[in-house]
Amino acid sequence: MILITGHVILTPEHRERMIALGAEHSARSRGEAGCLAHHCHVDVENPDRLVFVEEWESADAVRAHFAVPASGAFVAEMRRLSPEPPVIRIYAAEDITAKLMG
Template sequence: MILITSHVIHTPEHRERMIALGAEHSARSRGEAGCLGHHCHIDVESDLRLVFVEDWESVEAVRAHFALPASRAFVAEMRALSPEPPVIRIYAAEDMTATPMG
């Protein structure tokens, strides 16, 4: 499984547009092959930060996602609206839900 966490900062003037873009992008992404989850959140500690949490079946699914024109357009518009570059982290993860932790 691939886990992606990212965030982008917005300004009050672009807040509504960026939230709408994030929600649209997450909903569209959830319909893609290999997407196990894709959600946009407002950071409760900094309401100027939108946080994305994504789960993907494979690296190939992530590559296909990033190659889509809609994904590229989303990133380009978010970069144009944000006062800072987005931060993205991509991890190879193992689901340990069923593993006893003690």
């Protein structure tokens, strides 16, 4: 499994637009092949930060996701609206819930 985390800083003048864009991007992404989960959240400790958490079946699914024109347009728009570049981290992950929780 591939786990992706990321965030973007919201600005007062673009806050609602950026949240709407994040929600639209997550909803669209959940319909893509290989997407197990894709959500955006306003950080409760920093309400000016929009956080993304994604789970994908494989690196190939992530590559396909990044190749979708709407994904590139989303990142470009967030870059334009935010005072800081978006942050993204991509991890290869193993679900060990059963091992730890019995």
